[in-house]
Amino acid sequence: MQVFNGKGVFGGVAIGKISLYRRKQNQIKRNRIEDIPAELKRFKEAKVTAIEQLKELYNRALAEVGEANAAIFEVHQMMLEDVDYLDSIINIIKTQSVNAEYAVGTTGDNFAKIFSSMEDAYMKERAADIKDISERILTVLSGGSQQVINTTEPVIILADDLAPSETVQLDKDKVLAFVTQLGSTNSHTAILARTMNIPALISVNMELNEEYDGVFAIVDGFTGTVYVDPDEETLAKMKKKQAEDLEKKALLLQLKGKENVTLDGKKIKIYANIGNANDVANVLKNDAGGIGLFRSEFLYLEKNDYPTEEEQFIVYKTVAENMAGKKVIIRTLDIGADKQVDYFNMEHEENPAMGYRAIRICLDRKEIFKTQLRALYRASAYGKISIMFPMIISVSEVLEIKEIVEEVKEELKEQGIPFSDVELGIMIETPAAVMISDLLAKEVDFFSIGTNDLTQYTLAIDRQNPKLDKIYDSHHRGVLRMIKMVADNAHANGIWMGICGELASDLSLTETFLSMGIDELSVSPSLILGLRKKVRETNVDEVKNSILEKI
Incomplete structure (x- = not known):
């Protein structure tokens, strides 16, 4: 048995034979051309054909993986219209009197090297896109067709890398998993793999040797491991793991796509809480209606210095794209209390839970706040982003936030940077916010209750004190009366209200929240299906009066 390791971009266990995939390389020869206008025409016709192919791929991807994930093929179309890219090809043909194949190949290599040398991880990924569009034009010029992975039986695809166009054309019924030497967790291929529910590994330390073709293997997408020619003990262990995973997925198959609606027709949104962009795979796998809480502070906690606007933008954009038009509610920086960041250089506090934290830091250090807001608004052009602000205690705080938001929007407009309309909401975590929720509701689009802090502050109990x-x-x-008061005030003022704290996943309170008319519950991705099951088994009309009488 041989064991190889990589990074899992989508979980699952696949057991079957390996199929080695070697991409057909276009052979490029440098030929001297006498009729330059004819060669330019030949290139331009190939470009038009390539764009038509990409339109077809876009339509196919749109049906299979949603608008946001299909957008890569629109991006490729735009790249084929890029002035710098086209000028380079045309210039090489004209000045060197060479064939279009040579000009396209040279330009593709040059541009790919430029992107690969950039420090920004997102821009590095564009090198693969340049290669993809260049290969497409070369295939058209040579009179060939885009290579498609074909197999008569389900197999594990082993390749150096897979372009987005190759991935979206996979026959999912014939592919157990794919394993690649290259790629990254932010690549379009990885995104498509997660969306298409294909177990996948990238950056695997495995050579593309012919000896692996047809060999029995196991792919563990959870641990990022490939077992080639596994022994009996490993096979038995992995079969058990696969069976357990399939059993969990059986519940998903039963409930996926079904509404979060009670027996008497009351509907509620069930969203997911996440801590970083990698959690989106679980959000999609568990069929969440959206993201109700994206804790953005992980970007700060995982770094040794302030994350830049571009670094934040890339993360928010990636999440928005992956969610394919579903709502993504991102909470602004919430550090302080139990979440300390050294480079913020904050003084020691005797009672940090009630001290310098969350929105108080943002309104005091406005440049940090504006950097995050700029990144969020820029990312809003790529999906349905909403923003919420933590630890609010007054209307004046909300008004100040809205002023800063307007400044950021004006700056982006002046710079010609696109952004979309964004819902603004606040976390209700303090008794003060509860008591003036009727006033706060007039200033925002939604409320989200953080029950952990609200309980702590209401009961005057440190939730981290085991005693x-x-x-x-x-x-x-x-606490329950406060939640109901917030819901009533929200609805009286025409805004929606959700819960993103731990109580949202407490199934013993689901009937209570439904009786209060809560609009949305946001929980850990793994708890979504259990909550959906509870909602679908509840008859609110039967329990509402008795429940509310006890509050």
Whole structure:
């Protein structure tokens, strides 16, 4: 048995034979051309044909993986119209009197090297896109057709890399998994693989040797491991893991695509809480309606210095694209209290949970805040982003936030940077916010209750003090009454209201929240299907009066 390691971009266990995929390389020869106008015409006709092919791929991807993920093929069309790219090809043909194949190949290599040398990870990925569009034109020029992976039985595809166009043309019924030597978790191929639910590994330390073709193997997408010619013990262990995974997915198959609607017709949105962009795979796998809480502070906690606007933009953009038009609610920086970041150089506090944290830092250090807001608004052009602000205690804070938001929007307009309309909401985490929620509702588009902090502040109990666990009661009537008050004030002022704290996943309270008229519950991705099941088994009309009487 041989064991190889890489990075898993989509979980799952695949067991079957390896099929080695070697991309057919276009042979490029440098030929002298006498009729330059004819050669230019030949190139331009090939470009038009390539664009038509990409339009067909876009339509196919649109049906299979959604608008945001299909957008890569629109990007490729635009790249084929890029003035610098076209000018380079045309210039080489004219000045060197050479064939179009040579000009396209040379330009593709040159541009790919430029992108590969960039420090920005997102821009590095564009090198693969340049190669992809150049190969497409070369194939058209040579009179060939784009290579498609064909196989008569389900197999594990082993390749050096897979272009987005190759991935979207995979016959999913014939592909158990794919394993590539190259690629990254942010590549379009990885995104498409996650969306198409194909177990996939990238950056695998495995040579493309003919000896692996047809060999029995196991791919563990959870650990990023490939077992070639596995022994009996490993095979038995992985078959068990596969069976357990399939059993979990059986619930997904039963509930996926079904509405979050009660027996008496009440509907509720069920969203997911995530901590970073890598969690999106689980969000999609568990069929969440959107992201109800993206904790953006992980970008700050994982770095040794302030993340730049571009770094943040790339992460937010990636999440928005992957969610394919579903709502993504991103909470602005929420550090302080138990989440300390050294490079912020904050002074020691005796009571940090009630100190310098969250929106208080942002409104004090406005440049940090504006950097994040710029990144968020830029990313809004690529999906349905909403922004919410944590630890609000006053209307004046909200008004100040809105002023800063307007400044950011004006700056982006002046610079010609596109952005979309963005819902603005606030976290309700303090008793003060609860008591003036009728006033706050007039200034924002939605509320989201953070039940962890709200319970802590309402009961005056440090939720991290183990000595107080016995009296820490998240079901306290005071807390539940506050949640209902917020819901009533939200609806009276025409805005929606959700819960993104731990109580949202407490199935013993689901009937209570439905009875209150809560619009949205946001939980960990793995808990979405269990919550959907509970909602679909509930009859609100039957339990509403008795539940509300007890609050």
